[in-house]
């Protein structure tokens with residue numbers, strides 16, 4: 001459903017969308033149900049000539065049922081939501097791919113630009129073949145990346161909507177996470193945490209390319225060159 | 233080497249650098265300047281605590297040229313250029329509120345108009361007098377070093393539109409220092425298409441170390457009086 005509005009381009013995008021859908025349908029059904037009951041009562045107990053308004057304390061059994069039964073049902077629904085949320089959380093936030101099967105990439109947020117340090121052909125950071133770019137992240141499709149997120153100044157948030165990825169960057173900390181793209185193309189990267197006057201245009205691009213193209217780009221640009229973006 | 237530089241300068245002049253529009257309207261630029269006051273101050277006096285230089289009274293052609301550089305990424309896109317990266321989005325927002333129906337060239341024109349107007353307004357502001365903050369410079373030694381700079385920035389530090397060199401007299405010492413370090417390290421003036429930036433980058437290379445930079449700045453400060 002959400003893919004209709006925004007492509008899903010990472011392995012876990014559909015998990016997040018699934019969770020959003022689950023919550024949408026559960027909460028949606030309850031919402032509609034509540035409204036129906038409310039309107040039914042409003043009409044049923046409307047002012048009628050000769051009938052005095054009563055004050056209901058809600059202490060009698062058959063009145064309390066209107067609360068306790070839905071309460072129990074909502075708690076059961078919660079179990080599904082919590083189960084879904086914890087599973088997705090563990091997969092996305094708690095489990096990092098093994099170093100052997102993934103490539104590191106450093107993501108640095110600062111007022112108001114993103115710097116990406118790509119590991120280069122050797123697949124290791126902080127070696128002479130690293131490739132540093134501004135406002136452009138280049139990755140290979142169907143390959144796991146471990147990102148190390150840093151901030152130079154204030155809070156930022158590294159957000160790639162098509163990945164359904166959103167992670168705060170906190171000055172003084174290195175936050176690790178991962179992603180794996182499932183389709184090629186060029187998509188938006190944005191800052192999703194208010195960070196000052198230029199926050200609204202703190203945007204970058206992510207270019208996802210086939211393995212061969214990506215390897216060609218790396219060997220063309222390593223060792224370390226600084227490629228800076230020319231247009232926003 | 234020197235000849236090479238002069239060829240570059242000649243090419244620049246022939247390319248019509250000095251002809252860059254001076255078409256701004258300062259009155260129309262005043263509301264645009266609201267944005268700039270956030271960092272550069274209401275009088276364009278600058279704010280050292282966030283590394284925003286004083287810009288009041290800089291020549292219109294220079295302000296317009298730098299704003300264009302920030303906009304097209306010639307300046308403020310190096311990963312180590314934290315200050316330039318803060319300035320760049322500001323240049324990119326110029327004209328952003330122009331009629332949304334516009335597109336292509338018409339949109340570009342609207343953006344250029346805001347840019348040129350605010351440049352004219354900045355140029356119309358009276359120059360401010362920044363407090364000295366840099367210590368340890370020897371102006372006598374600096375005078376010798378300034379002999380190189382004179383060719384472009386003029387003996388009185390007033391700059392020269394013909395070669396695209398801005399006035400230095402009256403600028404904040406901390407800002408001059410930061411820019412000389414950036415030029416020398418290739419953080420500014422590192423794009424081959426940024427002809428004036430590349431020219432100046434070569435010149436910063438003539439200053440051996442930070443002490444030499446402080447010395448030449450100490451001399452430049454004597455020109456401001």
Ligand SMILES: [Cu+2]
Nearest residue numbers: 156191195202
């Ligand atoms: Cu930000």
